Amino acid sequence: MKSFLFRCYMTLMKFLARFTTMEDNEIVILNGSGRSGSNGYLFYKYLQLNHPEYNVTLIEPWPSSHFGWKVWQKIGAARYIITTHQPFKVRKHQINVQFWHGVPLKRMGIMANNTKRRDNRRNEKLWHKYADIVCSSSDLYETLMSACMAIETKKYHKVGFPRLDALKNPVISKEQLLKDLFKVEDKDAQIGIYMPTFRYELNDPKIMERIKSGNFFAFDDFDIEKLNSALKERQQYLIVKLHPYEMRMFSNFKSKYSNIAFLNNDYLFDHDCDLYELLGDTDFLITDFSSIYFDYLHLNKPIVFVTNYLKQYEKTRGLLIGPYEDIIPGINVNSQRDLISNLDHLDNRQLRNLRLYWLNLTDQVNADSYCDKIFDFMTKGY
Known part of the structure; x- marks a missing residue:
């Protein structure tokens, strides 16, 4: 019952957020990864330091039913919606950049032994409908992710992940x-x-x-x-x-x-x-x-x-x-x-x-700065 009510809440707020005017320099990061290898949080820090020409908003923990209307206005106004878990956006012309939160080793989605067909089908539809740029590091990564989530190959782009910049x-x-x-x-x-x-x-x-x-x-x-x-x-x-x-x-x-x-x-x-x-x-x-x-x-x-x-x-x-x-x-x-x-x-x-x-x-990308590569692609190459 709780999950049904939460989906109803999300559907309503997505609908209302569409009436906000979209701005090309607005970026929203929906972070569901906390502080343990969070691509979203680390990319947020990068953008604040290197690209002050963009207004970037970090929303966490995502998802939640506790956000006020101003948060949803930010989501509706963003040109770029960056996610660490399920892809998400509220309007067609927004660009969803999907970071995910790790190279999959454990089975998930349709490959897992402990998931339900109904949930898997819902997730497949979300990836198909909302994900525009799925950041990738290798052919192996794409194969593993698609095995679990049925992601189309055209969505992948080998640009790496922000968390890799932080390691060194x-x-x-x-x-x-x-x-x-x-x-x-x-x-x-x-x-x-x-x-x-x-x-x-x-x-x-x-x-x-x-x-x-x-x-x-x-x-x-x-x-x-x-x-x-x-x-x-x-x-x-x-x-x-x-x-x-x-x-x-x-x-x-x-x-x-x-x-x-x-x-x-x-x-x-x-x-x-x-x-x-x-x-x-x-x-x-x-x-x-x-x-x-x-x-x-x-x-x-x-x-x-x-x-x-x-x-x-x-x-x-x-x-x-x-x-x-x-x-x-x-x-x-x-x-x-x-x-x-x-x-x-x-x-x-x-x-x-x-x-x-x-x-x-x-990792077939091997970049000096993965964040630079991601930023350039999403703002200039996509």
């Missing part, structure tokens, strides 16, 4: 990040970051209970004291960045451990930055099935893949590429014992070659 230009130094999160100065420190995918959809109370108790890896043999000691011995520091839903589950959010710290959105908002503007400070990534690993390839740094609930995830939702062990350019661990035993040798020549191989597959 941290806005906070590594030294400051260590002070802020770990209260230390350590010139020989290695910083790792753990970023798993959204695990709630596994629909497994056991996993959720483990996470709630502080076992953020959901390992059978999890022992945070031993993990912290192992990190401390190696001058390694681990930032834990979970999905916001999982962070809310924690009974004790603040870490009392010297080499493990939790990063939440408050820190990112307080520093007016996106997570990707900090990733360049890190020395290795730990993830599971999150597509962040495709982006992290641009840093050419070690990646560790946690696979203790791989089979369950493949059954519940599914992955687009496999076998999983053959597509990951990094170390595969399924227990804390495995993880600790690999902390001393996270990288080697074979893994570096694998990372470059997958980088070439997932």
Whole structure:
């Protein structure tokens, strides 16, 4: 019932917004990605800094039923509507630029094991009707997206993604990040970051209970004291960045451990930055099935893949590429014992070659500035 009423609300507001006069220098960014690799937010910052001739409005979180009429007037007046999730616009002559929010590794849309045909058909119609420019990074990206969303090939344009510009230009130094999160100065420190995918959809109370108790890896043999000691011995520091839903589950959010710290959105908002503007400070990534690993390839740094609930995830939702062990350019661990035993040798020549191989597959643009390329195309080339 709630979703039906929300669709009615959106339909009404879209209709009313059409009566606003459209202006060629108005850009609206509908950001549904928060501060974790948000193409929308990062492009907003770029436009404010580099293109003051345009009036740019960031609307977040999107979608929402809590926006006032002035917000909808902005949407109606915009020549360009930029989205990070479903494509959207209120009038025919607006241009929708679709960033999306990651190179798809997990199945979604018509390819997923846990979606409904009715919802999939609705999404297909939205992409067909509203998406004008679908930003792309490679043939592989286009193949994966179209497999899930049935997007026509003519909509794709290889211009890359704003989040890729942020990776190599941290806005906070590594030294400051260590002070802020770990209260230390350590010139020989290695910083790792753990970023798993959204695990709630596994629909497994056991996993959720483990996470709630502080076992953020959901390992059978999890022992945070031993993990912290192992990190401390190696001058390694681990930032834990979970999905916001999982962070809310924690009974004790603040870490009392010297080499493990939790990063939440408050820190990112307080520093007016996106997570990707900090990733360049890190020395290795730990993830599971999150597509962040495709982006992290641009840093050419070690990646560790946690696979203790791989089979369950493949059954519940599914992955687009496999076998999983053959597509990951990094170390595969399924227990804390495995993880600790690999902390001393996270990288080697074979893994570096694998990372470059997958980088070439997932990014054929390789631009000095992806934001410049996107801006020029949408305002001059389309």
